[in-house]
Amino acid sequence: MLSESLRFAWRGVTANKVRSALTMLGVLIGVASVIVLVAAGNGASKSVNATLSSLGTNTLTVSPGAATTTGFGRVRTNQDAAANPIGTLTRPATLSLADADALGDAAAGPAVAAVAAVININSVVASTGSTSHTVASTVATTAEYLAIANDTVSLGRTFTTADDAARSRVVLVGPTIARDLAGGDGSGIINQQIQLNGTPFTVIGILQAKGTTGARDSDDRLITPLTAAQDHLVGYADLSSIAVQARSTDDVEAARAQVETILDNRRHTTATNRDFTVTTSASMLSAASSITSTLTVMLGAIAAISLLVGGIGVMNIMLVTVTERTREIGIRKAIGADKTGIVMQFLIEAVLLSCMGGVAGVTLGVGLAQIEIAGFHAVVSAGSVIVAFGFAVAVGLFFGIYPATRAASLRPIDALRHE
Amino acid sequence: MKSPVIAVSGLTKLYGREETEVRAVDQIDLQVDVGDYVAIMGASGSGKSTMMNIIGCLDAPTSGTYRLDGIDVATLPDRELSRIRNQKIGFVFQNFNLIARTSALENVELPLAYAGVGRRERRRRAVEALTRVGLEKRLTHTPAQLSGGQQQRVAIARAIVGSPVMLLADEPTGALDSTSTTEVLDLFDQLSSEGRTLVVITHEDEVADRAKRVLRMRDGRIDSDLRQAPLDGPPPRLSLRREAS
Numbered sequence: 090m091l092s093e094s095l096r097f098a099w100r101g102v103t104a105n106k107v108r109s110a111l112t113m114l115g116v117l118i119g120v121a122s123v124i125v126l127v128a129a130g131n132g133a134s135k136s137v138n139a140t141l142s143s144l145g146t147n148t149l150t151v152s153p154g155a156a157t158t159t160g161f162g163r164v165r166t167n168q169d170a171a172a173n174p175i176g177t178l179t180r181p182a183t184l185s186l187a188d189a190d191a192l193g194d195a196a197a198g199p200a201v202a203a204v205a206a207v208i209n210i211n212s213v214v215a216s217t218g219s220t221s222h223t224v225a226s227t228v229a230t231t232a233e234y235l236a237i238a239n240d241t242v243s244l245g246r247t248f249t250t251a252d253d254a255a256r257s258r259v260v261l262v263g264p265t266i267a268r269d270l271a272g273g274d275g276s277g278i279i280n281q282q283i284q285l286n287g288t289p290f291t292v293i294g295i296l297q298a299k300g301t302t303g304a305r306d307s308d309d310r311l312i313t314p315l316t317a318a319q320d321h322l323v324g325y326a327d328l329s330s331i332a333v334q335a336r337s338t339d340d341v342e343a344a345r346a347q348v349e350t351i352l353d354n355r356r357h358t359t360a361t362n363r364d365f366t367v368t369t370s371a372s373m374l375s376a377a378s379s380i381t382s383t384l385t386v387m388l389g390a391i392a393a394i395s396l397l398v399g400g401i402g403v404m405n406i407m408l409v410t411v412t413e414r415t416r417e418i419g420i421r422k423a424i425g426a427d428k429t430g431i432v433m434q435f436l437i438e439a440v441l442l443s444c445m446g447g448v449a450g451v452t453l454g455v456g457l458a459q460i461e462i463a464g465f466h467a468v469v470s471a472g473s474v475i476v477a478f479g480f481a482v483a484v485g486l487f488f489g490i491y492p493a494t495r496a497a498s499l500r501p502i503d504a505l506r507h508e
Numbered sequence: 509m510k511s512p513v514i515a516v517s518g519l520t521k522l523y524g525r526e527e528t529e530v531r532a533v534d535q536i537d538l539q540v541d542v543g544d545y546v547a548i549m550g551a552s553g554s555g556k557s558t559m560m561n562i563i564g565c566l567d568a569p570t571s572g573t574y575r576l577d578g579i580d581v582a583t584l585p586d587r588e589l590s591r592i593r594n595q596k597i598g599f600v601f602q603n604f605n606l607i608a609r610t611s612a613l614e615n616v617e618l619p620l621a622y623a624g625v626g627r628r629e630r631r632r633r634a635v636e637a638l639t640r641v642g643l644e645k646r647l648t649h650t651p652a653q654l655s656g657g658q659q660q661r662v663a664i665a666r667a668i669v670g671s672p673v674m675l676l677a678d679e680p681t682g683a684l685d686s687t688s689t690t691e692v693l694d695l696f697d698q699l700s701s702e703g704r705t706l707v708v709i710t711h712e713d714e715v716a717d718r719a720k721r722v723l724r725m726r727d728g729r730i731d732s733d734l735r736q737a738p739l740d741g742p743p744p745r746l747s748l749r750r751e752a753s
Binding site: 093100104416417419420421422423424425426427428429430500501502505 | 590606
């Protein structure tokens with residue numbers, strides 16, 4: 090009996106091919122978008138994680154501002170109000186070179202291996218005589234930074250503490266800038282002078298390529314010694330952050346405690362009113378993955394709505410089909426089909442439609458996920474394929490029940506009389 | 509003596525309520541024996557369609573009893589009625605009621621499919637029935653590719669394929685031209701002479717003339733009951749032909 094219902098249902102699907110195809114389209118788009126969006130979310134999450142773990146697992150970052158404001162300045166809390174009654178000037182949260190030097194004190198911070206002061210400079214234009222390039226990211230720092238940040242040069246040399254001390258105008262350029270300014274593979278830029286906001290700097294090395302993360306090109310960057318930058322690019326600006334390297338991965342938490350103690354002592358703060366934040370790469374990693382997984386779930390949920398809409402499309406068409414085929418239902422009932430037979434036929438027809446839409450959607454979704462968009466490589470998860478397809482079938486079943494029972498409860502004489 | 513195919517007593521069907529109440533069928537007693545060929549005639553509104561629906565187990569009477577082939581069907585649930593219709597009755601409708609976009613063969617197989625007959629057996633019997641109505645060369649044609657007369661013959665093949673106790677035809681020639689009408693009526697004559705029980709609802713004298721027994725209905729009652737040929741003989745047209753030759 091089941092095989093008969095299946096045959097009748099298949100005939101129903103193939104009887105009006107255009108309409109069946111259009112009905113499937115709804116489910117197809119739903120399933121494909123669930124798969125593609127979840128895959129894009131996964132891809133984004135993987136690429137962010139990869140970028141963060143390339144920073145190394147034993148680095149810490151000290152940034153100005155309390156944890157709640159994540160470095161964008163200090164929010165005045167009740168505790169602040171108590172400590173600094175209104176009318177007294179609240180010192181803006183800053184980090185200075187002296188802070189960085191204090192962290193390098195081996196006696197106070199035995200778990201700290203290296204410290205580098207960092208100033209991020211926006212809006213640097215690098216130019217040669219003929220071309221100019223607006224740099225996405227410029228870092229002014231000390232020689233220790235390169236080791237802490239896992240940065241190496243593919244060509245030329247890195248700068249040293251001697252360069253820093255001599256306040257020499259040298260610069261390391263990312264491969265993108267090298268190619269842009271020198272043409273070809275960019276190697277011609279070594280030992281050439283380029284202008285940074287009008288001041289000549291000598292290119293001593295090309296940084297190892299890091300690739301792109303999403304829409305951001307990680308190779309569009311410069312690294313200069315802090316002293317030279319202070320002289321010619323930023324003046325004596327506050328530090329953007331201090332990069333700290335722990336002696337080993339196991340020492341990260343000890344290093345964090347020592348950094349906090351040293352800075353608290355210098356700044357007369359405690360855990361409750363601290364005006365700086367210490368972030369470890371592990372904490373950044375977990376924060377980033379919680380953000381990206383939320384993003385993935387959200388994208389999936391949005392796509393699931395379109396799948397639901399596709400299901401309603403199936404129900405609409407099935408209702409139209411039932412009305413259109415009232416007479417056929419009457420004939421079938423007259424010559425011996427019972428309720429179960431009719432329900433099965435129309436339910437299977439709805440499930441067939443959504444299944445076929447589901448299969449096409451999986452094919453399309455997996456296919457689309459292979460295309461690299463904006464540097465993301467989408468990662469298709471087997472779970473999303475199974476869930477999307479299962480959901481499509483469930484949608485067909487659920488939205489098929491109403492039309493099918495409506496078909497089955499038609500009285501044969503009414504159905505036969507239907508024109 | 510076998511039990512009659514149809515045994516109806518005190519059959520009444522009401523439509524509407526109170527002031528708008530209509531007695532479509534009013535206290536009818538009727539018995540149709542095995543092998544009979546009965547035409548039920550009447551103008552529209554006489555109750556013959558209601559009669560057909562009740563006899564065909566498509567509708568339930570308001571009161572009275574109806575035994576079909578010895579089974580009391582007046583009180584059966586929907587599922588059982590489906591089974592009864594499938595096994596006891598072969599329907600032929602005025603507008604053929606074949607399933608569109610489906611071959612003649614598959615249309616004829618349909619009652620057997622619902623009866624749970626295996627695929628191969630079903631195919632064999634459907635081909636046999638279509639051969640019986642002279643359509644052995646039209647097995648794969650869909651209704652749209654067949655003439656009205658051919659479609660009605662497919663419908664008759666579908667009605668006889670399950671060997672039901674009764675063929676129930678509702679205005680079987682109402683949508684046919686005169687040539688096709690003759691074809692269909694000749695087929696009915698043959699089926700009758702083979703001993704099948706036929707009940708034909710019609711308003712055409714041409715159809716009624718072929719039956720062994722003619723019932724005329726008016727206002728929900730049987731007005732006259734005329735026997736044109738003996739129950740166990742051939743139908744009148746065939747016996748005439750036999751006498752002539």
